[in-house]
Ligand code: SF4
């Protein structure tokens with residue numbers, strides 16, 4: 124094991140995850156105003172549809188696939204033990220990966236060519252898209268070239284990821300893997316590393332709480348029951364900026 | 366009973382002269398910023414016309430507001446209505462791409478002119494011109510659309526004739542509206558209605574939009590908004606706007622900093638026609654669901670019935686119990702809104718059928734409806750003035766005489782159905798009633814001031830419209846003579862009790878509008 128390997132598969136994941144956690148908390152609390160993704164649908168909606176929809180749903184399924192193999196390796200292996208189910212599993216995953224790739228390419232072309240979008244482009248957006256593009260291409264390459272990914276991910280990669288989580292990194296299995304796969308793993312941690320500094324942060328504020336919320340929201344500046352009672356203070360909270 | 370107070374408004378359309386002062390006052394204070402150039406929180410449209418954004422009233426296109434699925438009684442049954450184009454299922458399902466979002470071209474691409482070219486172009490054979498440039502891309506554009514593109518019936522074939530409110534008029538009625546000699550129009554100033562059952566609030570996945578409990582003003586918390594854009598879809602009046610530069614939604618804030626300081630909102634304060642009235646009303650919040658899901662033919666009346674009588678001792682007691690301040694109750698008693706909407710029954714909400722329970726009411730316009738053309742004999746006049754004097758050689762006269770009393774309302778230049786589509790969910794009787802009141806007040810005042818209408822005739826007209834002479838005089842006063850403090854009865858905001866009072870305001874000094882200081886299009890570093 125070279126020292127570079129050692130750095131990339133033991134130290135780097137910790138650096139990336141720490142930056143991800145601390146950076147996200149910092150950004151949410153200090154720069155909360157910009158915790159979102161700048162939608163350009165209002166400026167250009169038609170072409171964007173063909174990019175953003177396959178991109179997001181592709182990303183959702185591909186990400187969940189990785190997450191499941193990481194969380195329940197035994198279950199995934201059991202499912203894959205039947206060849207039909209294995210092929211269905213890989214087929215679905217790969218279809219969504221292709222959707223993700225196509226969507227991403229359409230979004231990049233749109234970003235670079237549509238005159239109105241140039242008004243809201245930033246260099247960081249382009250950088251993120253390039254990183255994602257590289258990662259997705261590597262992923263598709265692995266899926267085609269190193270079968271069957273969902274099985275060996277569960278068998279070899281999942282234990283490695285768990286070892287990192289348990290603060291006892293065991294990179295041996297990973298270091299022995301082909302270069303493409305190693306690059307994909309480093310790419311994944313790199314995405315975590317840059318996450319808090321990009322528009323990717325909008326994933327963290329996905330509005331699930333809407334499901335449980337009543338439709339109408341009414342906010343009172345003071346407690347309407349206490350306000351007319353001279354014995355209770357009407358406000359107990361101090362404003363945030365004083 | 367859950368009594369709350371709500372800032373409510375009346376716009377008297379007979380008085381609007383379409384000067385757009387209100388729009389400009391608003392723009393200069395709030396939306397003179399990058400990303401908000403196209404936003405007109407206050408806009409004034411010509412009716413008939415397609416409005417801003419184009420055809421906003423057509424919810425088959427924009428999918429705004431609530432819709433009632435079953436035609437049940439709606440009595441106490443909540444959840445009977447659903448957001449048409451947003452809501453929990455549709456909103457989250459379409460979170461990556463909202464198919465019902467209007468795009469900038471539905472409003473207009475904001476532009477300016479290259480004025481410097483007028484001065485700096487090199488000398489040549491041609492007059493230099495200031496070409497229009499887009500405020501988004503900075504490139505030259507051909508202007509296709511602008512604010513008030515169809516002002517005063519401009520481009521009628523494209524705009525006025527496509528007014529969604531013409532939908533259930535007969536072809537003959539439509540043709541009559543667009544005959545050159547009979548053509549008439551009026552102005553419809555629009556701001557956010559600060560609804561009781563706001564679609565915008567209900568649609569926001571982040572919960573950034575909220576209604577203020579104390580005065581019912583509907584606001585977007587800019588810090589919480591994540592730019593999911595569902596409110597833009599869900600507001601049937603298209604009064605929430607997406608700022609493409611900050612990636613946040615914005616809307617009319619009813620100048621709440623001014624209201625809290627006891628000032629009228631800028632659009633109302635500057636209104637040249639003095640058409641605007643603002644005051645507080647008491648209502649029962651427990652009834653909102655119920656009223657919003659009422660059957661269509663009861664909707665308008667039940668909507669107005671949600672307002673409670675501020676002089677009723679029971680209401681006062683319940684309001685106090687619920688923490689409504691004494692000063693607010695006193696304001697509600699002096700409110701011009703309660704008078705126009707309830708006491709005199711002269712105002713109607715705009716498009717009740719969207720079921721958001723708008724709290725801005727309109728007195729429908731009488732003049733463009735009633736005036737007709739008749740032949741006059743100008744011979745005598747012409748003789749007096751002599752040949753050299755210019756006079757109106759045409760012998761057609763714009764006639765607003767009251768000879769025929771109410772007969773003319775039904776032969777009005779605007780089919781009543783058109784007005785009813787706007788103001789009473791299609792019920793022509795309600796509009797006729799209001800127009801008759803407006804007419805009766807005129808006849809009464811004509812009797813008082815000019816005297817060429819007999820007392821019997823005037824009293825008869827009042828009686829038929831359901832008014833008394835005192836009421837008519839009060840209406841006349843509030844319509845024609847009212848001073849600032851009569852038109853705007855603003856409840857004390859009790860800033861001494863508001864927590865913002867203790868906030869450090871220094872970091873907002875020197876800013877205008879929302880006061881952004883950072884390059885807001887950026888996300889991340
Ligand atoms: S008019 Fe539109 S933006 Fe205003 S409160 Fe009603 S639904 Fe919301």
Ligand code: SF4
Pocket residue numbers: 380381382383384385386387388409552554635636637638639640
């Ligand atoms: S300022 Fe008043 S009169 Fe002028 S357009 Fe606006 S509402 Fe009408």
